Amino acid sequence: MQSIAELLGLLPGYSSIPETYRALIPVVVSCVVIFACMALAVLFAVWLERKVSAHIQDRLGPMYVGGWHGWAQTLADAVKLLLKEDIVPASADKLLFKVAPFVVFLGAFAAFVVIPFGASSFVADLNIGLLYVFAVGSLSVIGIIMAGWASNNKYSLYGGMRAAAQIISYEIPSAIAIMTVVIPVGSLSLVEIVNAQQGGIQNWFIFRYPPLVFLGFIIYFIASLAEVNRTPFDIPEAESELVAGYHTEYSGMRFAFFFLAEYANMFLVASVATALFLGGWTWFVPESVVPQFIPGPVLFFGKVLALVFVQMWLRWSLPRLRVDQLMYLSWKVLLPASLALVLGVGWVTVYW
Amino acid sequence: MEVEYSGDVMTLNMGPQHPSTHGVLRLELKTDGEIVAAAIPHIGYLHRCFEKHVENVDYAGVVPYTDRMDYCAAMNMELGYVLAVEKLMGIEVNNRVRCIRIVMAELGRIASHLIAAGTYGNDIGSFTPFLWCFRDRERILDMFEETCGARLLYNYNWIGGLMFDIKPGFEDKLIEFLDYFEPQVDNLNRLLSDNWIFIKRTAEVGILSPETAISYGVTGPNLRGSGVKFDVRRDEPYLGYDEFDFEIPVGQGEYGPVGSCWDRYMVRIREVKESCKIIRQAVAKLTPGDVHESIPKRIKPPAGEIYMRTECPRGELGYYIVSDGGLKPYRLKVKSPCFTVMSAFEEVSRGAMISDVIAILGSFDIVLGEIDR
Numbered sequence: 001m002q003s004i005a006e007l008l009g010l011l012p013g014y015s016s017i018p019e020t021y022r023a024l025i026p027v028v029v030s031c032v033v034i035f036a037c038m039a040l041a042v043l044f045a046v047w048l049e050r051k052v053s054a055h056i057q058d059r060l061g062p063m064y065v066g067g068w069h070g071w072a073q074t075l076a077d078a079v080k081l082l083l084k085e086d087i088v089p090a091s092a093d094k095l096l097f098k099v100a101p102f103v104v105f106l107g108a109f110a111a112f113v114v115i116p117f118g119a120s121s122f123v124a125d126l127n128i129g130l131l132y133v134f135a136v137g138s139l140s141v142i143g144i145i146m147a148g149w150a151s152n153n154k155y156s157l158y159g160g161m162r163a164a165a166q167i168i169s170y171e172i173p174s175a176i177a178i179m180t181v182v183i184p185v186g187s188l189s190l191v192e193i194v195n196a197q198q199g200g201i202q203n204w205f206i207f208r209y210p211p212l213v214f215l216g217f218i219i220y221f222i223a224s225l226a227e228v229n230r231t232p233f234d235i236p237e238a239e240s241e242l243v244a245g246y247h248t249e250y251s252g253m254r255f256a257f258f259f260l261a262e263y264a265n266m267f268l269v270a271s272v273a274t275a276l277f278l279g280g281w282t283w284f285v286p287e288s289v290v291p292q293f294i295p296g297p298v299l300f301f302g303k304v305l306a307l308v309f310v311q312m313w314l315r316w317s318l319p320r321l322r323v324d325q326l327m328y329l330s331w332k333v334l335l336p337a338s339l340a341l342v343l344g345v346g347w348v349t350v351y352w
Numbered sequence: 353m354e355v356e357y358s359g360d361v362m363t364l365n366m367g368p369q370h371p372s373t374h375g376v377l378r379l380e381l382k383t384d385g386e387i388v389a390a391a392i393p394h395i396g397y398l399h400r401c402f403e404k405h406v407e408n409v410d411y412a413g414v415v416p417y418t419d420r421m422d423y424c425a426a427m428n429m430e431l432g433y434v435l436a437v438e439k440l441m442g443i444e445v446n447n448r449v450r451c452i453r454i455v456m457a458e459l460g461r462i463a464s465h466l467i468a469a470g471t472y473g474n475d476i477g478s479f480t481p482f483l484w485c486f487r488d489r490e491r492i493l494d495m496f497e498e499t500c501g502a503r504l505l506y507n508y509n510w511i512g513g514l515m516f517d518i519k520p521g522f523e524d525k526l527i528e529f530l531d532y533f534e535p536q537v538d539n540l541n542r543l544l545s546d547n548w549i550f551i552k553r554t555a556e557v558g559i560l561s562p563e564t565a566i567s568y569g570v571t572g573p574n575l576r577g578s579g580v581k582f583d584v585r586r587d588e589p590y591l592g593y594d595e596f597d598f599e600i601p602v603g604q605g606e607y608g609p610v611g612s613c614w615d616r617y618m619v620r621i622r623e624v625k626e627s628c629k630i631i632r633q634a635v636a637k638l639t640p641g642d643v644h645e646s647i648p649k650r651i652k653p654p655a656g657e658i659y660m661r662t663e664c665p666r667g668e669l670g671y672y673i674v675s676d677g678g679l680k681p682y683r684l685k686v687k688s689p690c691f692t693v694m695s696a697f698e699e700v701s702r703g704a705m706i707s708d709v710i711a712i713l714g715s716f717d718i719v720l721g722e723i724d725r
Contacts, residue, residue, distance in 0.1 A: 057483040319550045320477025322707045
């Protein structure tokens with residue numbers, strides 16, 4: 001944000017703006033930049049998912065729109081969704097129905113504010129950054145329940161209830177699993193956590209106290225899959241059971257908001273995992289051996305994409321769990337395991 | 353299974369427009385949360401008056417209508433009908449017709465089981481097996497298209513013979529396909545059948561005990577999945593199936609009680625391999641001949657009645673034909689395998705969860721076109 005403020009300072013007449021407003025401008029500008037970047041990333045991810053799924057399934061995927069490997073397919077779809085009629089079911093709770101997609105969308109995008117994409121590329125460095133990510137991320141549950149309830153459709157209701165139960169259950173193991181990182185660092189600030197991993201791949205937290213933090217990463221990754229409703233945990237929108245779950249009644253742009261939020265959430269959990277476990281923007285080897293020649297944000301995005309790819313890979317390979325098996329996994333496997341890990345990491349940090 | 357309910361029961365209408373009812377089937381689910389107290393199937397949305405209709409069509413004209421019953425295995429549907437009429441008229445076909453019919457019927461079985469396995473993967477939430485199966489099924493349809501010009505509804509088996517002889521080079525293509533296809537079955541097993549989540553989802557749900565299956569008259573892979581070794585091809589051979597060497601796979605309950613969804617699914621996968629074996633043998637037995645040799649000039653069976661049953665991919669398909677000596681069937685009744693298994697659905701799915709209801713329905717592999725006719 002500092003760099004944005006400096007850049008803005010170069011604009012003619014910038015210093016004549018009153019001090020009170022001037023402090024707000026970099027915030028707004030950086031939010032817009034983050035939003036635009038993430039929207040682009042999401043569009044890219046949708047295209048990538050189609051290509052990845054197509055090649056896993058022995059198909060080609062989109063090949064025509066835009067020329068090169070159908071790169072403009074997502075844009076064309078977005079335009080189509082924008083132009084579609086905005087249908088609100090007659091028996092729906094109109095206000096909640098209309099608000100729900102934005103709540104989900106907000107929850108997904110607001111969390112990016114604290115994600116450090118590079119050494120100085122972040123909007124805010126909150127000292128409770130991780131707590132903020134989890135708090136804002138939970139907003140989307142409310143939106144999903146709103147959507148499920150307001151649609152006045154039994155399938156939507158089932159989807160909403162399943163999503164609420166699932167996301168709330170899986171937040172617990174994932175929040176405890178990240179404690180394996182927070183304890184050694186002693187801070188919830190994402191920037192400080194990444195800074196603690198400087199100096200090459202051996203300092204990344206995924207390799208700290210082997211295999212304790214690595215297991216923490218695995219638990220976080222599984223739980224995060226469930227939080228963003230990806231296969232094998234996509235039971236809230238289980239197509240073969242609940243038609244489309246909580247967004248059964250949505251069409252056009254309101255559906256697109258759910259869709260965008262899903263992909264933004266994928267990026268969010270992958271970004272958090274990258275920052276916590278995979279060294280964030282830091283370089284693979286110590287600077288003294290090979291200087292970093294890739295900019296931090298690019299490196300960060302590359303690591304995020306690798307995780308997003310794994311998410312897609314899993315989605316197109318695995319079947320879906322059942323509701324009770326999902327709950328079993330969360331409460332009887334992941335939660336005790338993550339608690340044990342926290343104990344282990346705590347013990348190692350204090351006595352070793 | 354006895355289930356205790358607390359709270360109110362909500363009625364959930366699953367279908368007739370639902371991604372997983374495999375056609376226009378309506379399931380009336382009485383649900384208590386995720387638990388299904390009762391699943392009542394309502395059939396008849398695809399009723400086309402087949403049995404009444406064919407009373408006004410001459411015998412040869414019925415064949416295209418039989419195609420439209422089970423559109424996933426049209427080859428096997430028409431085979432059962434033409435065998436019944438041939439039996440009524442006492443027509444003997446030559447060896448070439450017999451071998452080609454077996455090849456086509458087994459190819460149809462493979463194509464149908466591929467749909468069953470693929471859509472079952474889809475029901476359980478895995479989309480990739482579906483497209484893998486359809487990729488391989490395409491090659492079978494290409495061979496059908498090459499032989500008779502149609503990809504879905506063939507009208508290929510004629511009373512007393514076949515529509516066309518196979519094209520030159522068809523045997524080589526067939527063997528080439530089998531060489532390609534048999535390893536693909538193992539790939540599918542690696543992707544889906546042996547997947548831990550898939551086993552967890554299917555191996556302990558939808559138990560159809562052998563006694564229940566027999567009492568409801570369930571046939572085909574669903575019966576064999578319950579461990580009962582019954583196959584019309586072996587127990588009441590037609591077309592000379594008794595000369596062929598093949599196994600009858602039955603459910604063994606590797607991952608849970610015998611008769612689970614996984615057993616029924618796996619029986620189909622194993623049957624596909626057996627069908628490949630049969631096709632190889634039939635190709636070896638192929639002798640030159642004229643496929644139009646015994647087609648009668650005028651199809652006018654003597655007065656009488658006949659029941660002919662064949663093993664279609666979904667079970668025992670029976671045609672009961674009453675002839676008054678005229679040019680049209682006096683009465684034609686079809687014994688549908690999907691209909692009988694659908695009647696057992698309510699009992700099997702009682703007390704299951706919503707996801708299990710889908711798993712059970714998918715494992716029965718029903719085709720509504722055949723149930724409703």
